[in-house]
Amino acid sequence: MRTIDFQNQFKKVRRASKRRSIQLIISISFTIVSIVSMTFVTLALYTTYINKARETAIENNKQVIDQMSWTLNSYLRNMMGVSNSMYYGVIKNLDLTSDSMNREMDILYEANKDDLISIACISQDGALISAAPIATRKSGVDFTEQEWFTSTEEKIENFHFSKPHVQNMFESSNYRYYWVVSLSRSVDLNYMGYTRRGILLVDMNYSSIEQMFSRVNEKGSGYVYLIDSDGDIIYHPKQKAIYGGLMQENNITAASYDDGSHMENFDGSERAVVVKTIGYTGWKIVSVVPASELSAPYNQLRAFMMIIFTVTIFLIVFGNIVISKIVTDPIRQLEDSLKSIEEGSLDAEKVYIGGSHEIRHLGRTIRSLVVQMRDLMDERVKEQKEKRKSELNALQAQINPHFLYNTLDSVVWMIEAEKYPEAISMITSLASLFRISLSKGNNIITIRDEITHAKNYLAIQKVRYKNKFEANIDVDPAIEDCVTIKLIIQPLIENAIYHAVGDLDDEGVIDIKGYEKDGDVYLEVRDNGMGIPPDVLAGLLTEKTKSKGKGSGIGLWNINQRINLYFKNDYGLSITSELDEGTVATIRMPKMTMEEYMGGEGNEK
Template sequence: MKHFKRIQFIIAFSFILITVVTVLIVSFMLYNKFSNTAEDNADLNMGQVVEQVKYNLEMYVKNMTSIFDVVEETINRSPSYSSSILEEQLNSIMKTREDLISIAVFTKNGDLVVNIPKMEMRPYTLLQRQSWFNAALETPDQLSVSSPHIQNLFKTSYKWAVSLSKQTTYHRDGLASKGVLVVDMNFKTIDELSRQVVFGKRGYVYIIDSYGNIVYHPQQQLIHAGLKYEDLERVLTYSYGSYQDELNGEQRMITIKSVNPIGWKVIGVAYKDELLTTKSELNTFLLWFLIVVIIFVLLLAIFVSARISSPIQRLARSVKMMGEGHLNTPIPVSGIYEVEQLSRRYHVMLQQIRHLMDQIIVEQEAKRKSELDVLQAQINPHFLYNTLNSVIRLVEKGQSSEAVTAITSLSRFFRISLSKGKNFISVQEELEHIRHYLIIQTIRYKNKFHYTIEAEDEVLHFLTMKLILQPIVENAIVHGIELMADRGMIRISAKVDAGKLLFEIADNGLGMSRDALDQLLKNTPNSAQGSGVGVRNVNQRIQLHYGPDYGIQFESEIEEGTTVRIYLPVEIAQKEGEV
């Protein structure tokens, strides 16, 4: 499991994970966007193509209608259907269009009046059963367009035709009569307009009339044979629009347009699986794109993580060796800028630690025999340990001036503490001692408090028992100020009061209850509550040497702070004595 915690693995894995997730999200968004766009474009393209077919048919029907109107007007104006002029005019009209098959006028009973070109009618044509004939009789004022059918009126080759029919007026010897005019147009033109339209490999266009009869279908023979089916009932419910259906398990897109004015419908059919071919190609592209990106990111992540982790791992191995006591282990200084700077600063810090440790070892060894008892009784080893840790942190942070200040104050603190074996020092030295202690503590507690030290000039040369202020001040810091939310304040003063030397230590800390004050100077030791030789030790030392009239007094209020007063006799420095 430790391999998964290494920085190289974490960097590489994070790099790949973020990239893969990003690529997947982007690929998913692109796939949906392209898929929807492809489908929308296919639908739009179908609509445009079907619209074009519908427009072409409308134009063709319009032309057919115009020709029909010309033929009808020509017949209506002719004084006799049998005149040679009429025949010549109709022949001229026939020559203008290649898709005209025939022009004929029949009586309402179905008898032939005139036809161009001149051809003999087939017997048994049953004209009254022809849809175009009945439509003209039923709607005499409306032009009817028939579905494609075999032209079987005259003895000529059979052709697929579309018949335009309408009741008309013709003249015979100046007399007007009502009949049915029919113009047959070759269906080949409509077939060509529709057959050239395809959607993909299998899509097509087909046409139905307003009654649902198929006008054109590219697979008409299959339709008539019952081998292919079109849902004409649903198509008839649409004039314009599009929808999707399913035929034989295949999804199809259907687009419908109506041809005006004849009511035909142009229906475009496209198969979605051909559209999905584009999606499949897109899927393949995105898959390969993802694989290539992962390989590239993997190689890049391995390279970058190795560049970052290798110097850090070398530095970690060196630190581990030093942690095992090999302080002379060389520190590798290489790698990226940040790692190189870290190595250099760690190297500087290690040199300073070595120097400090050597200095402390020398000092301690030199004074060990003569002052061991004093140090064991008066110095809290935790103070030295915490001070050194604070110095190490200062060095690590590059705060060399603060570190020098702390080390200087620590040195002077010990020098005054030892005092060449003397137990009594001047008030000035004791205040200097506590000043260096406060300097160290302000650095350790990151300026959580500030302090003032004041003394009357006359008391500076008085004698005092040494190391009596440090335990009191330490107690104020640890139990009064350290847990405060606001910045603390410690005031230290020395003066003469009622003929006694008075040291006053006041703080604005958390304060103590009455029960805590009653327990504070009892003889039961409590190392967890004390600091250094402790408050009780100081009070006991004073009273043992000077008597019960001297010692420590406390005043304290919860959340207000604590004031400690130490009373000593007035003694001039020239009269110092030993305990």
């Protein structure tokens, strides 16, 4: 059932598509092309812009990392400078057998105490030589077991930076211990010309590094963290959560990255990673920006572009409709003017001429064709009118001899019977008949004149038939001024007399009626004769029967032909008959006064 419904809907769509107008085709075509083009251009521009924006954001992060690297480098160089100053400016110039470095170490600490937690010098065997600001080691602390000490012992030629840790090796009066990053190096200690190896320890304040990264992480998108060469985290904005196992970081993988930008998928999300290595420490500054945050600042731009795209599409659709209307309106007006021609109007002035040059030329061509068609049709109508007039005159010429023959036959009969008064009366009636028959050459007369003509004819026939039949005339006065073709009732009366009541003995009746029905005029001649057999009745109005029967035999066919020719096939003569009952001949014509006929309405019909 659904398949049938779908097929029906598809057929409806196909039928509708066949009826589509030029305006619809132009509007839809231009709109589709415009929308596709706009969509392609918009997507291309948007993709290019987003990619460029991502590149710009990554480049900005690189600049931030570079700035951070420079700041951290400056800080570390400062700490290394403190270590160098202590070593080369103090320790190398002292003989520790008799000299002390406490004063110089205190001075150096005071000068850099904002970034330092402590400075200490430890001998190779773990003895504390000097420290600032506190020179008392906590009981139970073995320097040789500290990570910074063992690292320095393993590689004595470099500076060594430890992981962040709490420095709690020295006694503190307020019991406050700080997070530090220890910078340690191997130094030569002088004892009366003998050199012994020791370790110089500079504990950098971890909060200084923390503040550097915190300031950076408060700005921009994503976050920045610091790792050592092994990937161990030195600083992370969510360091406690990581140590607590609440979140993870891809720090081990980041340690293997070369300096520069990288795209990685971690923990189910894509993100951009920028890496910068601090050369002499091996530390790496890592900037992480989720891909979603790279494009987040451009969500508003995306919404704005969608609004612009929607408004532009609306303007394109509206513009296409307006332009297509401007283009197709002249064609539509030309089509409308052609519809009036299709309906039969040949008024060339109604043919639209406007629009573009091509449409104006087409309109002028059609107007010229309409003028030619109208001239040809006028000539054709004129020819038809002349032909119809000739046919009517020929039919009229058939009637006059026919009637004259019958009447003169009756006059001859009366003269032979020496009935001169009756013959004179008949000739007088005949003269009156011919006067109406001539009608100054007009084939159209009023019904009143046609009834007068019928009365004169009946007067003649009653004399001939010695009043063997009765004739009754009943015509509605409202139609007496309406027009009719002359000499159409007389042949019907003639047929009723010859073929119906003429042979009856004082029982024949002929009723003549005239009335209006449904806006038409009806003239009816009824007799009470023997009726007409069906096989004869069927051919009475055809040309084949015009020579059969008594008299000339052309009356009925003649009447029907003349009415058809003049008033077209909608009107004419009809015959009904029943055996032993009688016959009814009915004429149907349009109701029209002589004034209307003279005004030309009759010709239109």
